[in-house]
Amino acid sequence: MNRRTFINGFFGGSLLATLASFLYPVIRYILPPKQAEAVQKKVAAAKVGDLAPNSAKIFKFGSSPAILINTQDGKLLAFSAVCTHLTCTVTYQGDTETMFCPCHNGRFDLAGNVISGPPPASLESYKVDVAGEDIFVSKKA
Numbered sequence: 001m002n003r004r005t006f007i008n009g010f011f012g013g014s015l016l017a018t019l020a021s022f023l024y025p026v027i028r029y030i031l032p033p034k035q036a037e038a039v040q041k042k043v044a045a046a047k048v049g050d051l052a053p054n055s056a057k058i059f060k061f062g063s064s065p066a067i068l069i070n071t072q073d074g075k076l077l078a079f080s081a082v083c084t085h086l087t088c089t090v091t092y093q094g095d096t097e098t099m100f101c102p103c104h105n106g107r108f109d110l111a112g113n114v115i116s117g118p119p120p121a122s123l124e125s126y127k128v129d130v131a132g133e134d135i136f137v138s139k140k141a
């Protein structure tokens with residue numbers, strides 16, 4: 001190996017290492033690693049008696065918020081609280097007995113269907129089971 005070949009190789013390698021050190025973080029930022037979302041199929045959302053009639057509670061279902069509603073006539077309903085428009089968290093409004101998304105005034109009925117606003121799809125509904133003192137919410141099969 002002569003001196004010129006060595007210097008060309010050395011500077012070429014240095015240039016590649018420098019480019020890689022700049023590009024690697026940019027590529028990692030643009031393409032985040034695929035994270036296996038923790039699959040949670042059933043969660044204890046509340047205790048019996050926690051929710052007064054015509055009220056609701058937001059709870060974590062896996063990594064996403066969900067909403068448990070105790071209707072005026074005592075029926076327990078659960079939905080994903082992630083708005084299908086731009087993923088804001090919906091809340092329950094007892095006066096209208098609807099779920100409301102404050103981001104763009106999206107509104108859903110107690111079946112999860114869109115009543116008004118820009119959401120393109122219904123909220124995912126979950127199954128509710130009462131076992132002893134606990135209210136369990138699970139994904140529908």
Ligand code: FES
Pocket residue numbers: 083084085086087088101102103104105106117118119
């Ligand atoms: S994010 Fe819910 S209406 Fe836009």
